[in-house]
Amino acid sequence: MASPCWRRRALAAACLGSALLLLGAAPRALCPVFESNAVGTSWLGGKRRSPLQMLYDLDQGPRSALAEVHRQRRELLHRACSRHTRRQRLLRPEDLRHVLVDDARGLLYCYVPKVACTNWKRVLLALSGRGPGDPRAIPAPDAHAPGRLPSLADFSPAEVNRRLRTYLAFLFVREPFERLASAYRNKLQRPWGAAFQRRFGTDIVRRLRPRPSPDALARGHDVRFAEFLAYLLDPRTRRDGPLNEHWERAHALCHPCRLRYDVVGKFETLAEDAAFVLGLAGASGLRFPEPPPGARATARDRAERLFRDISPFYQQRLFGLYKMDFLLFNYSVPSYLRLR
Numbered sequence: 001m002a003s004p005c006w007r008r009r010a011l012a013a014a015c016l017g018s019a020l021l022l023l024g025a026a027p028r029a030l031c032p033v034f035e036s037n038a039v040g041t042s043w044l045g046g047k048r049r050s051p052l053q054m055l056y057d058l059d060q061g062p063r064s065a066l067a068e069v070h071r072q073r074r075e076l077l078h079r080a081c082s083r084h085t086r087r088q089r090l091l092r093p094e095d096l097r098h099v100l101v102d103d104a105r106g107l108l109y110c111y112v113p114k115v116a117c118t119n120w121k122r123v124l125l126a127l128s129g130r131g132p133g134d135p136r137a138i139p140a141p142d143a144h145a146p147g148r149l150p151s152l153a154d155f156s157p158a159e160v161n162r163r164l165r166t167y168l169a170f171l172f173v174r175e176p177f178e179r180l181a182s183a184y185r186n187k188l189q190r191p192w193g194a195a196f197q198r199r200f201g202t203d204i205v206r207r208l209r210p211r212p213s214p215d216a217l218a219r220g221h222d223v224r225f226a227e228f229l230a231y232l233l234d235p236r237t238r239r240d241g242p243l244n245e246h247w248e249r250a251h252a253l254c255h256p257c258r259l260r261y262d263v264v265g266k267f268e269t270l271a272e273d274a275a276f277v278l279g280l281a282g283a284s285g286l287r288f289p290e291p292p293p294g295a296r297a298t299a300r301d302r303a304e305r306l307f308r309d310i311s312p313f314y315q316q317r318l319f320g321l322y323k324m325d326f327l328l329f330n331y332s333v334p335s336y337l338r339l340r
Contacts (some may be wrong), residue, residue: 008275050106051168051280065275067200073264080328083256088257091258098150098253101163104128105281108152108163110171110254114182114272115267120172120290122275125149127283136289144290151197164320169260173250173329175268177337178324181303182223183191183246188223196248197221217262225306226314232316251324263328268296312338 049057058067083137099110104123109124111117121143125131130148131138140149152160173184187196199218205212206226216222232247236249242248251257263280265273272290307315315337319326326333333339 002042046057048282050166051277051282052106052262053165054280054282055168066272068262070273070276074262075263076330077256077264077328080330084324084327085257088237088258091255092113093153095255096152097161099169099259100149101152101155101167102149103163105283106167107277107281108167108169108171110261112171112173112179112184112250112253114179114290115172115174115250116270118167120274121149123278123288126286127281135285135286164259168262168277168280170263170265170267171250171254171256171261172267172270172273173325175331175334176325177300177304177307177318177334179250179267180247180318180322181306182299182304184225184228185302188220194219194221196246197223197238200231204228205312207231207236208246226310229310229314229318232321233314248321249325251328253256257327266329303334307334307336312340315339 015255019306059071060063061248081115087139098110098112100121101108107124107127109120111120116167118140119135122135122138125143125148126135126140128149131142152163183330187193188201197220199220201223202217203220204223204227205216205220208230217326232243237243242252245253254261263273263277264279271288275284278284278286278288310318317332319337319339324329
């Protein structure tokens with residue numbers, strides 16, 4: 001079935017002391033941008049089409065199975081946003097902090113921690129010439145170093161709008177409870193999470209554990225999974241500010257009902273989806289770093305083991321906290337949960 005011209009939500013600037021970013025009243029059609037050649041004339045000297053133009057071309061002709069999958073994901077996200085969101089607050093510049101910019105390739109990537117974001121940052125550094133050509137040669141601390149990749153929040157409203165109109169925007173998501181279990185294990189269980197343990201673990205122990213030991217109060221190194229979940233559900237946690245990015249909901253980091261995403265990649269199909277994005281960016285020869293064999297099944301099994309000992313009452317409450325991620329990104333409730 002022929003697809004109509006895609007429409008991307010535009011952001012308009014309003015100066016109210018500090019610049020606020022507002023959703024436009026009507027989405028803006030992308031077709032005139034292509035027809036006027038507003039992008040192509042300056043795109044690498046006009047030598048190739050932009051990733052967004054490439055995706056538009058795919059959408060107009062016979063689609064591959066993978067291109068059809070991504071078209072369906074866009075439509076599902078759009079319908080879910082229409083169905084499940086009401087009046088929303090205005091976007092602020094800091095809401096765009098997680099959207100990274102590659103001006104050389106015309107890419108906007110909203111990173112969600114614990115969804116291969118380290119490797120995506122490595123890839124963007126390699127593509128932009130800020131790092132070695134082989135992403136695997138970039139150490140993880142370098143990939144996460146502040147300022148290595150510009151954020152959309154660093155630009156003026158006019159520059160934000162220009163990039164939103166003409167760049168390919170993508171994000172990668174993951175089954176919410178599996179991502180949560182991964183964050184707990186990586187940041188609060190493992191020895192190299194000492195900084196997170198001192199910052200968050202000590203607070204969790206002090207707040208939620210009866211008669212904690214002096215060592216646990218000082219180090220926060222032995223937080224139990226049930227304590228971590230109770231901390232997330234504690235109203236005081238939300239009153240203190242947004243959740244840490246490693247366990248904040250993906251929709252709260254990337255605002256997919258206010259910013260239009262052209263590609264919604266999934267951790268469960270990481271290799272195929274990463275190759276799809278790299279192909280659109282004209283970098284098919286760059287190989288996305290692959291996780292170790294069996295890593296996906298291992299992560300799923302670990303999540304199941306962790307949630308097995310959580311009561312149905314707390315499982316239900318936690319599902320309520322992450323429900324929008326399940327709905328917007330079309331994830332089923334994990335079979336190991338005991339929900340009504």
